[in-house]
Amino acid sequence: MHEQRPERPAQADGTNHLFATLGKQIKVLREARGMGQRELATATHVSLDLVSAIERNVRIPQPRFLELAEVALDAGGILTAAIPEVKAALARARTRHPEWYRGHAQLESEAVELHHYCSSALHGLLQTAGHAEAVFRHRRPLLDELTIDKRIADRLDRQKLFTRQPAPVISYVLEEALLDRPVGGLSVHETQLRHIMDISSMRNVELQVMPTACEAHPNLGGSFNLLVPKGQHHQVGYTEIQEHPRLISDPAEARVLAERYGIMRAAALTPLKSLELIERKLEKL
Numbered sequence: 001m002h003e004q005r006p007e008r009p010a011q012a013d014g015t016n017h018l019f020a021t022l023g024k025q026i027k028v029l030r031e032a033r034g035m036g037q038r039e040l041a042t043a044t045h046v047s048l049d050l051v052s053a054i055e056r057n058v059r060i061p062q063p064r065f066l067e068l069a070e071v072a073l074d075a076g077g078i079l080t081a082a083i084p085e086v087k088a089a090l091a092r093a094r095t096r097h098p099e100w101y102r103g104h105a106q107l108e109s110e111a112v113e114l115h116h117y118c119s120s121a122l123h124g125l126l127q128t129a130g131h132a133e134a135v136f137r138h139r140r141p142l143l144d145e146l147t148i149d150k151r152i153a154d155r156l157d158r159q160k161l162f163t164r165q166p167a168p169v170i171s172y173v174l175e176e177a178l179l180d181r182p183v184g185g186l187s188v189h190e191t192q193l194r195h196i197m198d199i200s201s202m203r204n205v206e207l208q209v210m211p212t213a214c215e216a217h218p219n220l221g222g223s224f225n226l227l228v229p230k231g232q233h234h235q236v237g238y239t240e241i242q243e244h245p246r247l248i249s250d251p252a253e254a255r256v257l258a259e260r261y262g263i264m265r266a267a268a269l270t271p272l273k274s275l276e277l278i279e280r281k282l283e284k285l
Contacts, residue, residue: 043072047130113228134184208268
């Protein structure tokens, strides 16, 4: 007896026709403009494989992809018109965030300040769709296709806070090693590095790289977030180890993280030098 293949996301909730039609429309629009799949992948910040999978109705075209494809293909509103239906299908598929993450997700969406130290994985708010897909696809235990699509959509939707008004203050300290690991392959990695550069150019964002060669490091205990919730004036911390989250609301404990973060920002490259480092890494790809 052969093992039954898992249903594609579009089949699972009865909306296969919608996604099949979208895939065909994207292919027709792309070919009409004389654009290859690789060009569309670059314009929409996703992998070549994902564009191919969307056109073949193997993967769901995420709302952000449709927005970018609408512009790249000059689609005349055809693709953006389908976004409400796509969002509805994804909403039916799964609860918005894993249960263990929902508390922090709510705080993050409304915070007036967000500061992130990333040691072993790139922060979700910085990830492109291609990078996020690689992260979720290789996670163990394996996630089904529907969950992967939903997690990617949720991760990209969180990134709306970059342009929220009033704009939150956002900063990052990234370990240099994160810029060297080609998550998803070299093409996805190149797109990811360019995306980081785009984010770092925003007025409300400061991004710094902690060089691997730095000899004195005040925090070798892993990644953490610091944020100031809406309507409050004190910072809270958040750590997540093997999907075991911890929200740190005690002011004394949060101050320890803030002290470590301040020392790391002082030791890290300046935002300008960090940008130059990323540019050099791109030149070597």
